[in-house]
Amino acid sequence: MYVIDYEERDEIRVDMPGAEKTTMRWLVGRRSGARTYAMRYFEIEAGGKIPLHQHAEEHEIFILDGEAKLLGGDEGMTAKKDDVVFIEPNEPHGYDNTEGESPFRFICVIPLLEE
Amino acid sequence: MYVIDYEERDEIRVDMPGAEKTTMRWLVGRRSGARTYAMRYFEIEAGGKIPLHQHAEEHEIFILDGEAKLLGGDEGMTAKKDDVVFIEPNEPHGYDNTEGESPFRFICVIPLLEE
Numbered sequence: 001m002y003v004i005d006y007e008e009r010d011e012i013r014v015d016m017p018g019a020e021k022t023t024m025r026w027l028v029g030r031r032s033g034a035r036t037y038a039m040r041y042f043e044i045e046a047g048g049k050i051p052l053h054q055h056a057e058e059h060e061i062f063i064l065d066g067e068a069k070l071l072g073g074d075e076g077m078t079a080k081k082d083d084v085v086f087i088e089p090n091e092p093h094g095y096d097n098t099e100g101e102s103p104f105r106f107i108c109v110i111p112l113l114e115e
Numbered sequence: 116m117y118v119i120d121y122e123e124r125d126e127i128r129v130d131m132p133g134a135e136k137t138t139m140r141w142l143v144g145r146r147s148g149a150r151t152y153a154m155r156y157f158e159i160e161a162g163g164k165i166p167l168h169q170h171a172e173e174h175e176i177f178i179l180d181g182e183a184k185l186l187g188g189d190e191g192m193t194a195k196k197d198d199v200v201f202i203e204p205n206e207p208h209g210y211d212n213t214e215g216e217s218p219f220r221f222i223c224v225i226p227l228l229e230e
Binding site: 001002003004005006007009027028032033034035036037038039041058060062064070072073077078079082083084085086087088091093107109111 | 116117118119120121122124142143147148149150151152153154156173175177179185187188192193194197198199200201202203206208222224226
């Protein structure tokens with residue numbers, strides 16, 4: 001058992017092509033106890049985004065703060081504080097906070113697939 | 116892809132022996148898309164607790180609000196808003212908010228083990 005404030009985890013700039021003003025932290029990853037799934041923290045500043053992309057890992061997401069457009073779903077779809085978002089494996093998705101006025105912060109859990 | 120406010124999920128009283136003033140919600144479970152891990156939401160009111168217990172499922176936890184004593188770890192261990200808690204498989208653990216003055220709310224992700 002351990003307890004750690006999320007801010008003690010390294011803040012890493014998300015350098016995916018097209019990503020802007022976004023950082024992430026591995027809260028529980030392979031090196032910190034995760035076996036089959038990992039918990040990450042994302043923060044997209046006002047004016048930032050993670051563009052549409054896709055991968056084999058599904059997402060289980062909980063929004064901590066802010067509101068942003070969800071890319072890849074129905075037109076006009078948004079997610080806000082206290083929302084749960086589920087994204088299927090290989091489903092195109094992204095998060096657009098370019099028109100937001102506050103940070104969009106969320107927890108995102110992914111499976112640790114075979115490397 | 117779907118988006119849902121956590122409050123739209125059914126609130127279920129936790130009836131584990133010794134649990135007090137505690138409810139949970141399945142945010143993403145088997146019926147709502149989870150494949151190998153599930154995201155749940157817990158709320159322990161001020162004065163409530165989940166007593167020491169153990170099981171095969173590890174926990175990856177993010178504290179949303181409040182502060183509570185963690186049972187089963189080092190003496191005096193607590194968890195508060197913005198903390199990450201990791202609990203190993205079969206490690207005894209519990210959460211004591213009996214002396215707290217506000218709800219202790221957290222996200223808890225577990226593996227979906229073979230039934």
